[in-house]
Amino acid sequence: MTPILFYGVPSGCSFGSIVALEWLGQPYRLCRIEMPEMVTAEAYRRINPVGETPTLRTASGDFLSESMAILNHIGARGVDQGLGFAQGTRDFDRLNQALAFLNTTFFGAYVPLWHALEHGSEGMEKQVLVEFGRSRVRKAHADLSAMLGDRPWLLGQQRTLADAYFIGIARWNEYHQAIDRREFPNLQRLYDKLEADPAVAFAHAIEDQRPATSTGGFLGEVSFDAALDREPVAA
Numbered sequence: 001m002t003p004i005l006f007y008g009v010p011s012g013c014s015f016g017s018i019v020a021l022e023w024l025g026q027p028y029r030l031c032r033i034e035m036p037e038m039v040t041a042e043a044y045r046r047i048n049p050v051g052e053t054p055t056l057r058t059a060s061g062d063f064l065s066e067s068m069a070i071l072n073h074i075g076a077r078g079v080d081q082g083l084g085f086a087q088g089t090r091d092f093d094r095l096n097q098a099l100a101f102l103n104t105t106f107f108g109a110y111v112p113l114w115h116a117l118e119h120g121s122e123g124m125e126k127q128v129l130v131e132f133g134r135s136r137v138r139k140a141h142a143d144l145s146a147m148l149g150d151r152p153w154l155l156g157q158q159r160t161l162a163d164a165y166f167i168g169i170a171r172w173n174e175y176h177q178a179i180d181r182r183e184f185p186n187l188q189r190l191y192d193k194l195e196a197d198p199a200v201a202f203a204h205a206i207e208d209q210r211p212a213t214s215t216g217g218f219l220g221e222v223s224f225d226a227a228l229d230r231e232p233v234a235a
Contacts, residue, residue, distance in 0.1 A: 001059050002219060004029045004227045005070075007206075008039055008053030011175070013107065015203050016168030017054050017070050020161050022199035022216035024078045029219050030206065031227040043224065057227065068103045071161045072096075082158045091155070098147070098154050098162040106144060107169055109136035113176045137178040145184040153190070167194040168203075 005021060007014035007030055021028045033039050033053050040051045047063045048055045056064045056073065064070055075084020075095065085091035112133035116126050144166075148154055154162040170191050173181060181188045194200050198215045205212035212218075 001057070001061050002027050002029055003059050004031055004057040004222060006031045006033050006044075006047070006053055006055040006057070006224075006227065008033050008035045009207050010035070011172065011207070012053045013067050013165075013168050014054030015171070015207065016161075016165035017056070017067060017074070018203040018206060019164040019167060019197075019199045020071055020074045020078075020083065022202055022214060022218065023083055023159070023164065024074055024081065025216045026077060027217040027219050029227070030221045031224055032221060033224070038224065047228070067165060068099050071099060071165060075161050078161075083161050094155055095160055095162060098160075099165060101144070101147070102162065102165050102169060106140045106166070109133065109140040110169070110172050110176065110178070112136065113172075113178060117176070133176070134178045137173070137176075141179055141181070141184050141187060145186045148186045148190060150186065152193075163190070163194060164199075167191065167200055 003021075003026075005014065005017055005028060007018055009032060012033075012035065018030065033044065035053065038044055039053055045051050047057075048065045050065065052065065054065070054067060054070055056070045058064055058073065064073055072084065078084050079086060085095055110133065112129040116129040116133070151157070153159045154166060170181075170187070173179060181191060198213070202212050202214055202216075202218070204210075206221075
């Protein structure tokens with residue numbers, strides 16, 4: 001089977017998995033999941049009981065959820081490209097450490113801000129959530145900037161899945177304006193470099209439903225129903 005990534009819009013963290021699949025260069029398809037309507041529906045919960053994106057239907061037909069698990073799955077297929085590393089090696093441990101930080105601290109810093117935005121918080125509740133979120137986002141950026149230092153990529157001289165995941169979350173600051181990223185020049189440098197990457201441009205175009213040019217193995221989008229078939233047909 002051709003792997004299919006069920007990606008969430010608007011602005012799902014699945015963005016990073018799209019970038020990673022483009023970098024991998026192997027055949028894959030995409031299935032668009034509107035949030036919150038489709039992602040919370042019974043049909044989607046049959047493949048992901050948590051009702052969140054992303055979900056990956058693997059080449060063997062299994063359904064895999066959670067960004068960190070999906071990225072590690074992609075990484076295992078991309079060892080030759082340096083996207084991932086063999087388990088038990090120092091580089092594998094370093095990649096997992098970076099992904100864990102991004103998946104918990106960096107992602108989690110934005111949770112109060114998303115809650116305030118999506119649940120219509122007003123008055124004191126909104127003020128508390130926003131102030132708390134901004135303080136967490138600032139600390140997460142400071143910590144990540146220290147981890148990055150003056151290296152070109154999060155793990156060093158070569159881009160990895162950590163950089164793909166980073167850009168999918170870092171763009172959330174454009175919504176919330178929690179910090180001025182220019183206060184963290186190392187992160188701004190990495191952000192700008194990734195935004196200029198063809199795979200990132202492709203992922204933005206896919207989300208926005210604009211013409212998208214793949215430099216990877218993208219074979220087209222499929223409907224949700226077709227994605228559950230063994231031999232899906234492009235929508």
